Amino acid sequence: MFGTVKNEGGMLFSGNNFKVVKKVLKSGEQIPSHNHESDNIVLSVLKGKMEMYLNDTEKHVLVPGDILNFDGVNFIKGTALEDSEFNVTLVKK
Template identity: 40%
Template sequence: MKVANIAAVLLSALFSVAVSAAPLGEVSSENGKIFSGENYMVVKKDMKKGEQIKPHDHPGFKTLIFAVGKGSFDVTLNQKEKHTVGAGSVLRFGGDVVIEAVATEDADVAITLIK
C-alpha cells in the first residue's frame, strides 16, 4: 500500500510539472511585433502626444483591427476618411487601405493584422 501511495504521489508531481512547463497563454507589454502566426500578426505601439504613424498599407493582410488601450488617435484612411479612435474603441479596415494616424494624447494601440 505504501508503494502504491508513493507511486501515486510521484506520478502526480511529475504530471503537474509537465503540465505547468508549457504555458497556455503569453503576455507581452513590449513595443513592436509582439505575436505572430501563420495567419496573423499583432503589433503594439506606445506613442506620445503628436507622434505619427506615417501613411502605409498592409498588402497580404485581409483585415486589420486597430484597438486603442489608452489615449486617442486621429486616424485617416485612404487620405480621406477620418476617424477619432479613443481608449476602449476599435477600428476595423482592410489591408489594402492606406492608414495614417496621429496620437492626440499619450496613447497605446494594439494592431492585429489578419491574413
C-alpha cells in the same frame, strides 16, 4: 504554462496567418501613410487618443475601447492626440 502575457511595445505575437503589434506613441507622434495589402486590420486603442485617416479622406478619432477594422489594401495614417497605446492585429486574407 498555457498562455503568454506581454505588455511591451513592438511585435507581440505572430503565427502563420496573423501578427499582433503594440504601438506606443507620444502626443504629436505620427504614423506615416502606408498599407498592408495582403492583410485585414484590426486596430484597438488601449490608452490615449488617436486621429486616424483611411485613404486621406475618412477620419476616425479613436479613444480607449474603440476598435477600427479595415481592409489593408486601404492606406492608413495617424497622429497621437495624447500619449497613446494601441494594438494592431494583421490577419492574412
